[in-house]
Amino acid sequence: xxxxxxxxxxxxxxxxxxxxxxxxxxxxxxxxxxxxxxxxxxxxxxxxxxxxxxxxxxxxxxxxxxxxxxxxxxxxxxxxxxxxxxxxxxxxxxxxxxxxxxxxxxxxxxxxxxxxxxxxxxxxxxxxxxxxxxxxxxxxxxxxxxxxxxxxxxxxxxxxxxxxxxxxxxxxxxxxxxxxxxxxxxxxxxxxxxxxxxxxxxxxxxxxxxxxxxxxxxxxxxxxxxxxxxxxxxxxxxxxxxxxxxxxxxxxxxxxxxxxxxxxxxxxxxxxxxxxxxxxxxxxxxxxxxxxxxxxxxxxxxxxxxxxxxxxxxxxxxxxxxxxxx
Numbered sequence: 001x002x003x004x005x006x007x008x009x010x011x012x013x014x015x016x017x018x019x020x021x022x023x024x025x026x027x028x029x030x031x032x033x034x035x036x037x038x039x040x041x042x043x044x045x046x047x048x049x050x051x052x053x054x055x056x057x058x059x060x061x062x063x064x065x066x067x068x069x070x071x072x073x074x075x076x077x078x079x080x081x082x083x084x085x086x087x088x089x090x091x092x093x094x095x096x097x098x099x100x101x102x103x104x105x106x107x108x109x110x111x112x113x114x115x116x117x118x119x120x121x122x123x124x125x126x127x128x129x130x131x132x133x134x135x136x137x138x139x140x141x142x143x144x145x146x147x148x149x150x151x152x153x154x155x156x157x158x159x160x161x162x163x164x165x166x167x168x169x170x171x172x173x174x175x176x177x178x179x180x181x182x183x184x185x186x187x188x189x190x191x192x193x194x195x196x197x198x199x200x201x202x203x204x205x206x207x208x209x210x211x212x213x214x215x216x217x218x219x220x221x222x223x224x225x226x227x228x229x230x231x232x233x234x235x236x237x238x239x240x241x242x243x244x245x246x247x248x249x250x251x252x253x254x255x256x257x258x259x260x261x262x263x264x265x266x267x268x269x270x271x272x273x274x275x276x277x278x279x280x281x282x283x284x285x286x287x288x289x290x291x292x293x294x295x296x297x298x299x300x301x302x303x304x305x306x307x308x309x310x311x312x313x314x315x316x317x318x319x320x321x322x323x324x325x326x
Contacts, residue, residue: 037326038073038319043283046075050274053099054082055090057221058304058311059152059242059297063103063266065315070284073325087112087192095140100274101281104144105152105264106132111198113140118198118262119206125151125263133267141272145285147265148292150242154199154261156187157239157251159229166235170257174236175207182215188234190221198262199238206260222305225249240264242294244302266292291322 050071054064064082071078081099084090087108093099104113109132110121122128125147133144156171166184168174178185193199194216204210217233225245228237239246239253241264246253268285275281300318303309319325 038324039287040070040073040284040319040324041326043074043280045071045278045280045284048278049077049079050101050278051079051081051099053084053090053093053102055087055102056083056085058244059240059301060103061311062297062300062304062315062318063292065311066288066318067101067103067268067285069312069315069319070288070324073319074280074284087196094142094269094271097271101268101270103266104269105266106147107153107198107262107264109136109144109269110262112196113142118202118260121262123259123262125265128263129265129267136269137272143270143272143275145268145270145282146289147267148289148297150266150292150294150297152240152242152264152266152294152297154193154264155239155241155253155256156203156236157225157228157246157253158236159231160250160252162231162235163252163254168236168254170255171203171207171260172257174254175209178209178211178215182211184235185209185211186215186217186234186236187211188217188219188224188227188237190224190238191218193238194218203260206258225251242297242301244298244300244305247298248302248306266297288319288322288324291318 052064052067052071054060061082068078068080068082081093084093090102091113094102106125106129107121110116110128111118114132114135122131129144129147136142136144156174158168163169166177168177174185189200200211217227219227219233224237225239225243226249227233228235228251229249236254239251241253267289270281300314303314304311
């Protein structure tokens with residue numbers, strides 16, 4: 001055990017040094033001098049090979065494309081395995097070696113991968129990140145690079161104006177409505193949200209209500225905003241804080257006044273063996289993460305979900321606009 005603790009300490013020290021190096025070099029905002037142009041052109045990963053994965057929804061596909069194109073800009077050979085359905089499946093692909101990296105969320109790391117109670121999660125985003133980063137490395141040999149400011153937390157939304165009509169501005173109000181008149185509290189949600197401990201079960205536990213039967217409509221995530229807006233299948237629905245379709249469908253997010261949902265800051269996760277061989281991955285992804293605010297990511301999602309642009313094109317434009325590629 002002493003040897004394992006020493007190895008863990010060394011790796012944590014390397015990660016810290018890499019983060020300091022990226023900061024000292026000005027992150028992704030500079031105009032590096034590499035052959036490919038942009039700051040990533042100054043990082044030479046030629047001769048290396050990586051397989052990048054992602055989950056299946058829009059935000060993850062965009063983040064996956066950002067990772068693919070960033071690595072290509074360093075000269076690495078990159079295989080595309082983005083779009084894997086389900087959190088557990090993409091995580092299994094990472095731990096089994098089918099993929100080498102993907103963007104994961106701190107809240108998901110806490111509840112799904114470390115299998116901790118959502119109620120016990122730190123509500124300070126940095127404390128949550130540090131706990132997930134340290135424990136996932138020690139227990140599962142997964143390295144978490146820097147977390148992005150973006151927070152893709154679960155949220156419940158309704159059509160603008162409908163909440164006022166039903167007397168619902170907070171999730172405490174929603175719980176009261178669900179207990180008083182379940183038919184008016186109909187909720188649309190994706191299968192994963194309905195099953196995950198940090199999804200609907202956490203919401204029901206914290207706020208004290210129980211939806212069942214006709215009060216729940218299980219839908220694909222992409223269909224929920226339009227269904228909530230129309231009120232045909234449901235009056236409330238699962239969304240994400242960074243969902244580009246929320247504003248486009250004129251939805252209002254209901255205030256989580258008891259903090260049932262934890263923070264979901266995105267960070268690149270990499271197997272320890274891959275990172276130890278390629279420690280400059282921190283130079284690639286930490287500056288990118290720093291630019292991924294909630295507003296920025298919401299805008300990227302909107303370009304795909306509302307404007308109909310391709311994830312690849314949106315990712316390339318983000319990298320180019322921020323000086324990562326020329």
